[in-house]
Amino acid sequence: MKLLNKIEENAIGLALLATTVIIFVNVIMRYFMNSSITWAEEVVKYLMIWIAFIGGSTCFRKGVHVSIDILLEIVPKRAQIFVVTVITLIAGVFTTAMAYYGIKLVEFIQDSGQVSPALSMPMWIPYLALPIGFTLMTIRNLEIFIKILRGKHEMSNNPLDKNLDVGGVM
Numbered sequence: 471m472k473l474l475n476k477i478e479e480n481a482i483g484l485a486l487l488a489t490t491v492i493i494f495v496n497v498i499m500r501y502f503m504n505s506s507i508t509w510a511e512e513v514v515k516y517l518m519i520w521i522a523f524i525g526g527s528t529c530f531r532k533g534v535h536v537s538i539d540i541l542l543e544i545v546p547k548r549a550q551i552f553v554v555t556v557i558t559l560i561a562g563v564f565t566t567a568m569a570y571y572g573i574k575l576v577e578f579i580q581d582s583g584q585v586s587p588a589l590s591m592p593m594w595i596p597y598l599a600l601p602i603g604f605t606l607m608t609i610r611n612l613e614i615f616i617k618i619l620r621g622k623h624e625m626s627n628n629p630l631d632k633n634l635d636v637g638g639v640m
Contacts, residue, residue: 471613472605474609475531477533478524478527478528478606479528481520481524482525482528483523485517485520485521486521486525488513489514489517489518489521492507492510492513492514492517493510493514495510496510496511508588509588509589511588512586512587512588512589513589515595516586516595519596519599520596522598522599522603523599523600523602523603523604523606524531524599524602524603524606526603526604526606526607527603527606527607527609527610530607530611531610531613532609532612533624534545540587541553542554551618551623554618554623555615555618558611558615558618559615559616560640561611562608562611562615563614565604565607565608565611566604566606566608568600568601568604569600569601569604569605569607569608570601571602572597572600572601572602572603572604573601575597575600575601576594576597576598576601579593579594579597580592580594
């Protein structure tokens with residue numbers, strides 16, 4: 471799993487770097503040369519989609535997805551484990567279904583022969599972020615479920631409770 475962590479983080483980092491460079495160069499060209507890169511907006515849009523879906527997996531792993539934890543605060547410890555287990559199972563079913571239907575969508579787009587306007591890139595490539603992202607989220611969800619079964623899952627979803635470096639000013 472450490473290899474998967476590195477691949478996810480490097481992919482997100484490279485996509486963010488590419489996005490930043492493309493936007494920066496496009497702004498400079500637009501304001502100083504009265505010209506812009508025709509494909510810049512399209513590439514940035516597709517990179518942001520990939521960042522979001524791969525980032526979703528990273529959020530699962532780090533336990534920083536948006537959650538409503540009021541229920542966990544008011545129920546006893548044993549019930550907390552049950553609630554987290556049920557939520558994990560529901561999330562697993564959802565992410566698995568989304569991965570499956572994402573594959574179906576990619577197949578449909580591929581069969582349709584759609585291409586992007588500026589790059590003439592096959593549209594199934596940006597859509598591939600959906601099944602890949604949800605497959606990664608399913609894997610992360612499975613990791614959480616295994617930790618629950620082994621009794622090694624931390625009940626708090628608050629990153630501040632875990633003493634994580636989440637950035638920002640405190």
